[in-house]
Structure formats: C-alpha cells, structure tokens
Amino acid sequence: MTNQAPLELANITKRYKDGDQYIEVIKDLSFHVHKGEFVAVIGPSGSGKSTFLSIAGALLSPDEGKVLVNGEDIATYPDKAKADVRLRTIGYIFQSANLVPYLRAKDQLKLVSEMAGKWSKTNEKRVKDLLNGVGLSSRNNHFPHQLSGGEKQRVAIARAFMNEPDIILADEPTANLDGDRSTEIVELIAKEVKDKEKAAVMVTHDENLLKYCDRIYRLADGQLTLEK
Amino acid sequence: MFALALKEIRFFKVKYTLIGFILFLIAALVFIVSGLARGLAFDTAVAMEEMDAERFYLETDADEQLVRSRFMLSDLEEEIDREAGWEPLLLHRIRLDLVDSDFRENVTLVPVDPDSFVYPGVVTGESIESSTDLYIVVDESLQADGVEVGDQLYNEESELQLTVVGFAENQMYSHMPLAYIAEDAFASMEIVPDSVANAILLQESDEELEARIENIISGGNWLTKDAVVQATPGYSAQQSSLMMMIAFLIIIAVFVLASFFYIITIQKINQFGVLKAIGAKNSFLVGATVLQVFSLAVISIGVAIAFTVFVQMNLPPGMPFVFDLSLLFVYSGILLTVSLLGALLSSVKIVKVDPQQAMGRAE
Numbered sequence: 198m199t200n201q202a203p204l205e206l207a208n209i210t211k212r213y214k215d216g217d218q219y220i221e222v223i224k225d226l227s228f229h230v231h232k233g234e235f236v237a238v239i240g241p242s243g244s245g246k247s248t249f250l251s252i253a254g255a256l257l258s259p260d261e262g263k264v265l266v267n268g269e270d271i272a273t274y275p276d277k278a279k280a281d282v283r284l285r286t287i288g289y290i291f292q293s294a295n296l297v298p299y300l301r302a303k304d305q306l307k308l309v310s311e312m313a314g315k316w317s318k319t320n321e322k323r324v325k326d327l328l329n330g331v332g333l334s335s336r337n338n339h340f341p342h343q344l345s346g347g348e349k350q351r352v353a354i355a356r357a358f359m360n361e362p363d364i365i366l367a368d369e370p371t372a373n374l375d376g377d378r379s380t381e382i383v384e385l386i387a388k389e390v391k392d393k394e395k396a397a398v399m400v401t402h403d404e405n406l407l408k409y410c411d412r413i414y415r416l417a418d419g420q421l422t423l424e425k
Numbered sequence: 426m427f428a429l430a431l432k433e434i435r436f437f438k439v440k441y442t443l444i445g446f447i448l449f450l451i452a453a454l455v456f457i458v459s460g461l462a463r464g465l466a467f468d469t470a471v472a473m474e475e476m477d478a479e480r481f482y483l484e485t486d487a488d489e490q491l492v493r494s495r496f497m498l499s500d501l502e503e504e505i506d507r508e509a510g511w512e513p514l515l516l517h518r519i520r521l522d523l524v525d526s527d528f529r530e531n532v533t534l535v536p537v538d539p540d541s542f543v544y545p546g547v548v549t550g551e552s553i554e555s556s557t558d559l560y561i562v563v564d565e566s567l568q569a570d571g572v573e574v575g576d577q578l579y580n581e582e583s584e585l586q587l588t589v590v591g592f593a594e595n596q597m598y599s600h601m602p603l604a605y606i607a608e609d610a611f612a613s614m615e616i617v618p619d620s621v622a623n624a625i626l627l628q629e630s631d632e633e634l635e636a637r638i639e640n641i642i643s644g645g646n647w648l649t650k651d652a653v654v655q656a657t658p659g660y661s662a663q664q665s666s667l668m669m670m671i672a673f674l675i676i677i678a679v680f681v682l683a684s685f686f687y688i689i690t691i692q693k694i695n696q697f698g699v700l701k702a703i704g705a706k707n708s709f710l711v712g713a714t715v716l717q718v719f720s721l722a723v724i725s726i727g728v729a730i731a732f733t734v735f736v737q738m739n740l741p742p743g744m745p746f747v748f749d750l751s752l753l754f755v756y757s758g759i760l761l762t763v764s765l766l767g768a769l770l771s772s773v774k775i776v777k778v779d780p781q782q783a784m785g786r787a788e
C-alpha cells in the first residue's frame with residue numbers, strides 16, 4: 198500500500214443535460230497519479246478538461262465511477278465531507294486566482310489553515326516561508342486589488358500549498374499570464390511536487406509548459422490518451 | 426470565523442456602516458417612541474400603576490373608570506370596620522394657586538388615612554399625619570414648577586390655604602399631579618358631602634371581604650388594578666397607537682435588514698463559491714455571516730441606546746418621556762433577533778452555492 202496513488206479515477210462517466218438529451222463529456226475514464234509525479238492534461242476547448250479536474254478535485258460528482266483519494270472513494274461523500282477533503286487533501290489552483298477580496302496576502306493563507314483548525318503561532322512562519330517561496334516576501338500585507346495578476350496567482354499557489362495537501366490540481370493556472378510569468382508559476386508547482394512528493398495534475402493550453410511535466414495526456418471524446 | 430467576519434466589515438467599511446446606520450436609526454426610533462409611550466403612560470396612570478392595591482370596587486355602570494364611579498360609604502362604615510382591610514379612594518379635582526406667583530395648577534386632592542396602604546409616603550419633606558391641619562404631600566413634578574416645601578397653595582373658590590409639607594414620587598393621574606391630604610383635614614374643608622368615594626380598595630384580594638362589601642354596597646364589581654389602569658381615559662388609545670408604531674418599525678427593520686443582507690449575499694455568491702471550493706463548510710460561511718450581523722446589530726443598538734440617553738437628557742422638561750432600561754433591553758432583544766432572522770434568510774442562499782462556481786470566473 199505504500200506505493201498507492203494519492204489520486205485515482207476509475208471508470209468515470211459524467212453527463213451534462215443539453216436540452217432533453219444528455220451529452221457524455223467524460224466516458225468511462227480511468228486515471229491515476231503517483232506521489233512526486235506532475236501530469237499535464239491538454240485538449241481542445243470544450244473537451245471536458247475542467248470537468249475532469251473538478252471531479253478529481255471533489256468539486257463535482259461523477260455520474261458513474263469512483264474517485265479514490267488516498268484509497269477512499271469520495272464520489273459518494275456528503276458535501277460536508279467533500280469540503281473537508283478539498284480543505285485538507287487537495288490544493289486547487291484556478292484559472293483566475295480567486296482570492297478573497299478583503300483579505301491581505303498573508304490572511305489568505307491563514308484562512309485555509311484556520312478553517313482546517315490547524316492555526317498556531319508556528320504557522321505564522323509557514324505563511325512567511327510560503328510567500329517567500331513564491332517571491333512575494335514584500336507583499337505579505339497587500340490586498341488582492343493591490344497585486345498584479347501574476348502576484349495574485351502566486352498567492353493562490355501559496356494558499357493551495359498551505360495545508361500541505363497530497364494532491365495539487367491546477368486548471369489553466371497560467372491562462373491570464375505572459376510567457377515569463379507562466380514559466381515561473383509552473384516552476385513553482387513543479388518544485389513543490391518534487392520537493393514534497395506531491396501528486397499534481399495541470400490542465401494547460403501552453404505547449405511551452407509541458408517540459409516540466411512527467412506525463413502528458415490528451416483529453417478527447419471523453420477519454421484520456423497518453424501522449425508522452 | 427470571527428476574524429474573517431470582522432476583516433470583511435473593516436474592508437467594506439462604507440457598505441457595512443450604511444447598514445449599521447439604518448439599523449441604528451430604526452433602533453433609536455423604537456427606543457424613543459417606547460420612551461414616549463412610557464412617558465405618556467406615566468402621566469396618565471402611574472399613580473394607579475404604583476398604587477399598593479390589588480382590588481378595586483367600582484360602580485358597574487362606571488365603565489371601569491375611577492372618576493365615573495361614586496359610592497356613599499356610610500352603610501359600609503357602619504357594618505365593616507376599616508381595620509378589616511378596605512380603604513376608600515376619592516379623587517377630588519381642584520385648582521390651586523401659589524401665593525405671590527403666577528403658578529396655578531389643577532391637582533387631584535386625595536384624602537387618605539396616612540397610615541393606610543393608599544398613602545405612598547414622601548421622597549422629600551415631611552409626611553402628612555392624621556390631623557385637621559391643611560397639609561398636603563404633592564407629586565414631585567410640582568417642584569419643577571417652583572413649588573417648594575412650606576409653600577402655601579390656595580383655592581380661590583373655597584378660600585382655603587393648603588401647605589405643602591412634602592413631595593411624593595410617581596403620583597400623576599390623568600395628566601394631573603395628586604395631592605394627598607389627611608382625611609380629617611379634608612373633611613374639615615367641607616367641600617364634599619361626608620363619606621363618598623370613587624372606589625373601595627383592598628391591598629390584596631380577599632374573596633370573603635369582597636363578598637361582604639358587595640352585599641352592603643350593591644351595584645358595583647371588583648376589578649384588578651390593571652383593568653382600572655387600562656380604563657383610564659386616553660390610556661389604551663395612546664398605548665395601542667404607539668405600540669402599533671413600534672410594531673411597524675420592527676417589521677420595517679425585518680424587511681430592510683433581510684433585503685440588505687440578501688443583496689450582499691447575492692453579490693458575494695461567487696466569493697462563497699471560491700471559499701467552498703477551497704474547503705469552507707456551510708457552517709463556517711453561515712457562521713461568519715451571522716457573526717457579522719450580530720456584531721453590526723450589537724454596535725448599532727448600543728449606539729442607539731446611548732443616543733436615546735442623550736435625547737432624554739436634552740428634552741424640554743415638560744416632555745413626557747420615561748427612560749425604562751428593562752423595556753429598552755426587551756426591544757433591543759427583539760431587534761437583535763429580527764436582525765439575525767434576516768441574516769438566516771440569506772443563509773439559505775449561501776448553503777445552495779455550488780463550489781463549482783469558482784471555476785473559470787474572474788473575481
């Protein structure tokens with residue numbers, strides 16, 4: 198069991214209602230990611246990448262199949278338990294930073310720690326280190342509206358790392374950023390994955406970023422196929 | 426949770442100050458109207474409210490109104506000694522003028538046995554005693570008009586002079602101050618035929634004694650103090666119209682607050698989605714919202730109480746306004762509950778927010 202994949206999807210199907218018929222966006226999809234592995238998912242727009250990642254991130258329930266997080270099937274968990282999985286086991290990075298507008302950078306991180314009931318003085322240092330790590334040591338006390346797009350995204354990444362999740366999911370984390378910022382952001386994620394042995398999945402459109410990933414999948418027709 | 430709630434209020438100062446201010450205005454208005462209601466009730470009936478008697482025997486066709494009821498007491502006095510526990514109550518309205526001053530006031534003379542439960546005692550000056558000296562103890566509101574202990578008040582018609590020996594508190598009835606005088610002194614003035622009364626009072630209910638009195642003086646019935654107070658002319662009309670105002674204010678508070686928080690919640694739907702996506706539970710988000718409403722309400726209501734105290738201190742002296750702290754707390758409690766209920770309405774919306782809302786949206 199030591200080598201168990203932190204995240205495993207087994208025979209997932211997801212349908213959306215379109216008028217009076219259903220469209221299968223994900224069809225009998227199986228997938229897993231190991232510790233210390235950084236996986237990329239690419240595919241055309243509308244192919245279901247966000248849908249796939251939402252299911253993996255406990256934001257959306259599949260119609261069929263299992264979502265195993267550290268061996269536990271969370272697909273059938275009640276909302277409250279899913280929220281807990283999102284809080285403690287999954288760090289989700291969205292396309293836009295999705296920061297809380299009225300919290301300073303350091304408080305964004307403090308919030309997730311508090312919600313997990315893990316807040317203590319020692320975490321004060323962890324907040325500092327994380328913000329240092331994403332190159333924002335001088336921006337601790339800034340509100341989101343005082344940060345640039347790239348800075349906001351870096352705060353979001355630090356927030357995703359705050360509760361030491363086993364799994365990191367990123368849905369086009371660099372879509373709003375220029376090339377250099379994008380590289381920085383993905384390097385940050387890749388470094389965390391290698392240093393801390395996390396399992397990470399990133400959806401992206403940017404070919405330049407694929408070099409940081411260990412495996413690359415293409416999503417088409419509701420199925421994942423390995424590219425590299 | 427509390428930190429989050431407060432940080433949001435601090436960040437969106439203007440928005441939350443506005444809601445707080447509206448709640449403050451409504452609360453202040455509720456408090457001031459209730460102060461006026463108490464003030465009017467005070468002037469209208471406080472003397473009876475404070476009367477140390479439980480049972481009032483009034484004429485049946487007096488409509489429960491003290492001043493419309495009238496009994497001859499001679500039979501009763503012969504049959505049952507006052508020691509048995511009954512006391513007559515007579516309200517006799519006269520005009521009194523202050524010597525060497527333009528003060529003139531209608532007062533209600535109340536002849537009493539100074540040792541009986543009908544007599545309230547004094548807060549300043551001396552008490553009256555059973556004698557034929559024309560001494561009176563009057564309501565302290567006359568002090569504000571310049572009447573002092575030792576002053577002579579005279580009644581033009583009867584050419585009688587009464588000496589103020591002391592002041593009693595809470596002795597207003599039908600917007601007139603009461604003036605207590607010893608029965609013997611009142612009898613010696615010879616302004617009413619002997620032994621009449623508006624009502625017969627018992628300090629506590631005593632069915633046997635009540636039945637005996639009813640046997641001797643028929644045509645009356647026994648009422649509670651509360652019934653007599655309610656029947657005071659003007660009392661119910663004033664109180665019910667002011668209570669209606671307060672009720673409306675509270676209903677307005679419900680709607681204003683509920684809609685305000687509802688709109689804020691709708692504005693924040695996306696944010697709630699984000700918070701849920703990063704793992705916030707419903708209980709956390711609802712808790713933070715309720716805490717926000719709670720702190721806003723407590724601050725606004727607190728400021729409104731302070732404001733009411735300020736208003737009360739700066740009102741012109743003749744204004745009927747009574748600052749009743751326990752009543753204020755009751756209304757504060759109602760307003761607080763109403764605010765929290767308004768917030769809970771929004772909670773339904775919060776619980777329904779889908780964490781997927783956080784996907785691919787700009788802040």
Ligand SMILES: Nc1ncnc2c1ncn2[C@@H]1O[C@H](COP(=O)(O)OP(=O)(O)OP(=O)(O)O)[C@@H](O)[C@H]1O
Pocket residue numbers: 213214222240241242243244245246247248249
């Ligand atoms: N809530 C929904 N209801 C109905 N259809 C939906 C819903 N969400 C997504 N879809 C449909 O499912 C398909 C996949 O959507 P998804 O967002 O997963 O695509 P994507 O691969 O992430 O696209 P992009 O690269 O543009 O972000 C699309 O055709 C979309 O219209």
Ligand SMILES: [Mg+2]
Pocket residue numbers: 246247248368785
């Ligand atoms: Mg997408």
